[in-house]
Amino acid sequence: MTLSRRNFFGIMAGTGSMILGRTKKATAWESKAPDNPYACLVDLTRCVGCRKCEEACNQANHLPPPDISFDDKRVFDTKRRPDDSRYTVVNRYYGGKKNEQDELLPTFVKIQCMHCQDPSCVSACIVGALTKKDNGAVHYDVSKCIGCRYCMVACPFEIPAYEYHNPMTPQVRKCTFCFEKISKTGGRPACASVCPMEAITFGPRKKLLDIANKRIHENPGKYVHTIYGEKEMGGTSWMYLSAEPFESLGFQKLPLAPPPKLTETIQHSLFSFLWSPILLYSVLSGVMCLKNKDDKGGSHES
Numbered sequence: 001m002t003l004s005r006r007n008f009f010g011i012m013a014g015t016g017s018m019i020l021g022r023t024k025k026a027t028a029w030e031s032k033a034p035d036n037p038y039a040c041l042v043d044l045t046r047c048v049g050c051r052k053c054e055e056a057c058n059q060a061n062h063l064p065p066p067d068i069s070f071d072d073k074r075v076f077d078t079k080r081r082p083d084d085s086r087y088t089v090v091n092r093y094y095g096g097k098k099n100e101q102d103e104l105l106p107t108f109v110k111i112q113c114m115h116c117q118d119p120s121c122v123s124a125c126i127v128g129a130l131t132k133k134d135n136g137a138v139h140y141d142v143s144k145c146i147g148c149r150y151c152m153v154a155c156p157f158e159i160p161a162y163e164y165h166n167p168m169t170p171q172v173r174k175c176t177f178c179f180e181k182i183s184k185t186g187g188r189p190a191c192a193s194v195c196p197m198e199a200i201t202f203g204p205r206k207k208l209l210d211i212a213n214k215r216i217h218e219n220p221g222k223y224v225h226t227i228y229g230e231k232e233m234g235g236t237s238w239m240y241l242s243a244e245p246f247e248s249l250g251f252q253k254l255p256l257a258p259p260p261k262l263t264e265t266i267q268h269s270l271f272s273f274l275w276s277p278i279l280l281y282s283v284l285s286g287v288m289c290l291k292n293k294d295d296k297g298g299s300h301e302s
Contacts, residue, residue: 029261033117037136039205046199049108057088060190084161084173088112095244100210103171113159113175115237118258124154136237137177234258
C-alpha cells in the first residue's frame with residue numbers, strides 16, 4: 001500500500017468521523033448554573049468611594065491590614081486589583097461626565113470575584129476544589145486544592161490570587177461571597193450589609209434583574225441601558241448598573257457564552273470514552289507501520 005498525502009488524510013478523516021459519531025451523544029453541553037441563586041446588584045451611581053465595603057470584607061475574612069488606611073483617599077490615585085490579601089477593592093474612574101461647575105465627576109467601581117453562573121475556574125479545576133453552589137457562591141475547598149492554578153489561567157476576570165509568599169500551605173484566595181454567613185444564618189455578604197449608600201443590593205438574582213430593569217426604565221437618562229453581568233460569560237452573580245459606558249470604567253467587553261460551553265464540549269468529544277484516544281493512537285501507529293514498509297520496499301527496489 002502506498003501512503004500518499006490523500007490516503008493519509010482520508011484515513012484521519014474517517015477515524016475522526018468514527019470517533020465523533022460514537023461520542024455525539026456525550027458532547028451536548030448543559031449549563032450547571034443554579035436557577036435563581038443569590039446575587040448582588042451594584043449601582044455605581046450611588047457609590048461614593050467610602051471603602052466601607054473593603055473594610056467590612058477585611059474584617060469578615062480576617063485579612064491583614066491594608067497598606068493605606070481605609071479612610072485615606074490617596075488610594076484612588078492608583079488602580080488596584082484584588083489579591084491574596086484583599087478580596088475586594090474600589091477604584092476611581094473619570095468617564096467624562098461633568099457637574100455644573102464643569103468639573104469631572106468620578107465614578108467608583110467595586111471589584112471582586114463575579115461568582116459566574118457557569119464558572120470557568122470550576123470547569124478548569126481538575127480536583128473539584130472549586131464548585132458553584134446553589135446559593136450563588138463559587139466555593140473554594142482548600143482541602144482538595146493541589147495548587148495547579150489552572151483556575152487563575154481560566155478566569156476571564158483575572159480574579160483568583162495565589163499565596164506565593166506562603167511556601168508551606170499556599171491557597172488560592174478570592175471573594176467567598178460570605179458563603180458561611182449566607183448558608184448558615186441567611187445573612188448578607190459583609191460588603192452589602194455595611195454600604196451606607198445602599199449601592200449594593202443583595203437578593204435572588206431574578207429579583208435583582210427586575211429591580212435593575214425598573215431603575216433603567218424609570219430613569220432612562222440616568223443609566224446606560226445595560227446590566228453588566230446579566231449575560232456576560234453566561235451571567236454572573238455580581239451585576240452592575242452605571243451612568244457611564246462600562247468600557248470606560250475598566251469593565252472588559254466579554255462574550256456572552258460561558259467558556260465551559262466550548263471547552264467542555266471539546267473535552268467530552270475527545271475523551272468521553274477511554275477507547276477514543278486509544279483508537280486514535282492505534283490508527284496513527286498503523287499508518288506509521290505502513291509508511292515504514294513502503295519506505296523499506298522502495299529502498300530494495302532501488
